Amino acid sequence: MTTAQIRLATLWRREVNRFLKIKKQTIGAPLLETFLYISVFGAALGSRIDQLHGIDYVVFVIPGLIMMAWATNAFSNNSSSILQQKFQGAIQDQLSSPASPLELLLAFSLGGFARGMIVALLTFAASSLLVDLPVDHVLVLIPSLFLVGFFFSQLGVLIGVRAEQFDDVAFAQTFVLTPLIFLGGVFYSASLLPQPYETLTHFNPIFYMINLVRYGFVGYTEVSIALSLLALTAATAALFLFNLRLFSRGYRLRA
Amino acid sequence: MKALHITDLQKRYPTGVEALRGVSLDIEEGEFFGLLGPNGAGKSTLIHCTTGLAQPTGGSIEIFGHDATEHYAEARLAVGLAPQEPNVDWFLTVAETLDYHAGYFGMPKRERRERAKELLETFSLTEKRDERTRTLSGGMKRRLILARAVMHRPRLLILDEPTAGVDVELRLELWHYVQKINQEGTTILLTTHYLEEAEQLCDRIAFIAEGQIVAEGTSPELAERFDVPNLEDAYLALVGRKELSRSHIEVTPEVEA
Numbered sequence: 001m002t003t004a005q006i007r008l009a010t011l012w013r014r015e016v017n018r019f020l021k022i023k024k025q026t027i028g029a030p031l032l033e034t035f036l037y038i039s040v041f042g043a044a045l046g047s048r049i050d051q052l053h054g055i056d057y058v059v060f061v062i063p064g065l066i067m068m069a070w071a072t073n074a075f076s077n078n079s080s081s082i083l084q085q086k087f088q089g090a091i092q093d094q095l096s097s098p099a100s101p102l103e104l105l106l107a108f109s110l111g112g113f114a115r116g117m118i119v120a121l122l123t124f125a126a127s128s129l130l131v132d133l134p135v136d137h138v139l140v141l142i143p144s145l146f147l148v149g150f151f152f153s154q155l156g157v158l159i160g161v162r163a164e165q166f167d168d169v170a171f172a173q174t175f176v177l178t179p180l181i182f183l184g185g186v187f188y189s190a191s192l193l194p195q196p197y198e199t200l201t202h203f204n205p206i207f208y209m210i211n212l213v214r215y216g217f218v219g220y221t222e223v224s225i226a227l228s229l230l231a232l233t234a235a236t237a238a239l240f241l242f243n244l245r246l247f248s249r250g251y252r253l254r255a
Numbered sequence: 256m257k258a259l260h261i262t263d264l265q266k267r268y269p270t271g272v273e274a275l276r277g278v279s280l281d282i283e284e285g286e287f288f289g290l291l292g293p294n295g296a297g298k299s300t301l302i303h304c305t306t307g308l309a310q311p312t313g314g315s316i317e318i319f320g321h322d323a324t325e326h327y328a329e330a331r332l333a334v335g336l337a338p339q340e341p342n343v344d345w346f347l348t349v350a351e352t353l354d355y356h357a358g359y360f361g362m363p364k365r366e367r368r369e370r371a372k373e374l375l376e377t378f379s380l381t382e383k384r385d386e387r388t389r390t391l392s393g394g395m396k397r398r399l400i401l402a403r404a405v406m407h408r409p410r411l412l413i414l415d416e417p418t419a420g421v422d423v424e425l426r427l428e429l430w431h432y433v434q435k436i437n438q439e440g441t442t443i444l445l446t447t448h449y450l451e452e453a454e455q456l457c458d459r460i461a462f463i464a465e466g467q468i469v470a471e472g473t474s475p476e477l478a479e480r481f482d483v484p485n486l487e488d489a490y491l492a493l494v495g496r497k498e499l500s501r502s503h504i505e506v507t508p509e510v511e512a
Contacts, residue, residue, distance in 0.1 A: 093359065
């Protein structure tokens with residue numbers, strides 16, 4: 001390995017090590033939460049709703065839950081990790097190392113990405129044991145999930161860098177991210193909503209992400225897949241470049 | 256060769272505070288250099304600019320000939336920092352702290368393991384190697400951040416008040432260690448509030464006040480410059496508190512029984 005590879009691997013290992021050391025909180029709790037959603041919306045409501053657009057309700061919901069698991073875990077991991085390290089001053093050890101802004105950004109991003117992926121994979125595995133979950137379009141599903149994971153990793157990094165107190169992170173997660181995810185159609189189909197809510201849902205970027213992932217699993221979508229993939233790729237790239245600029249400037253990292 | 260070459264360094268914080276106002280400083284390779292000044296004089300800001308933790312607003316810094324901004328990777332590779340606050344990562348164990356630090360500097364696994372073992376023994380941390388850093392005492396944290404600072408074998412070691420609040424035994428241990436590595440060739444920049452520490456350890460000393468270097472030289476040269484008998488009085492003259500000089504303390508004559 002080159003010194004740059006060792007550096008990047010170590011920076012990333014530190015991020016993964018952090019969440020694995022508190023895995024009851026970082027892996028166990030989100031899994032339980034997702035299991036509760038499946039139980040309530042799948043078993044309880046599912047017995048009444050039966051099918052949506054010809055798909056069993058619980059199967060309709062699970063792709064959104066998998067996406068939500070990846071997104072929220074990637075976000076909360078990175079925002080918390082960066083803020084904690086800023087708070088402790090421990091981030092100085094990394095900032096005073098030869099690591100480039102790109103290496104630092106990638107390592108922070110991929111830490112949350114890995115946690116999101118683990119929770120999403122475990123959710124997928126557990127769901128597959130409970131219901132017959134199809135994977136209709138794997139070539140759409142995998143890039144979509146990766147893009148969603150990377151987008152929310154970037155968002156977590158951005159909030160973590162900007163945050164000055166833990167309240168800032170909690171605010172972003174509770175008052176922005178969670179409502180957008182819940183109103184993005186994880187538990188329902190937007191086409192069933194009355195106006196103007198149906199139209200308003202189309203202004204929620206997470207609606208497109210849920211549709212991409214749902215299409216990957218069950219083959220149902222309410223939006224153009226190609227356009228959504230393109231827009232998500234562009235948004236992820238823009239956010240990554242914006243964060244890279246912040247890291248290069250040392251914004252709220254270096255005095 | 257110059258270990259550290261600082262020219263007209265300026266740092267103005269976004270709040271408008273001008274922490275450094277044109278600092279120029281040269282430290283030769285192998286030197287043990289002391290930087291003294293009152294709180295808020297600019298010592299930590301100078302160190303942060305040198306190590307990449309703060310971004311200068313003017314001037315330049317070269318570390319062993321590498322520009323600290325343009326060629327920061329080479330420059331930072333040569334520097335080890337033991338900061339004023341023991342900024343250990345609460346999630347890591349003692350051994351992981353050293354291992355990760357060396358990894359950030361690109362050191363291969365086998366070398367990291369051997370070096371960590373050596374330093375854990377040197378700093379009496381072997382028994383604590385698997386303990387989380389947040390459970391360590393203040394003294395142990397001090398040992399750990401010094402071990403971490405030298406883990407990647409820096410050519411320039413920066414010690415920002417390394418003995419603040421430590422007991423006599425640990426202070427002497429740290430002195431012995433830094434003197435040893437200085438004799439082996441490591442250049443050392445030390446900031447401290449303990450004047451006897453600077454006097455005993457440093458080849459040369461600079462006084463910094465209000466973001467400027469106001470005097471520089473050996474301990475006797477500084478005393479001569481301020482026309483006082485010793486370094487402590489020179490420092491008191493610098494901060495405008497000559498009346499605190501120990502030479503002003505009247506000795507009470509012994510009363511015969």
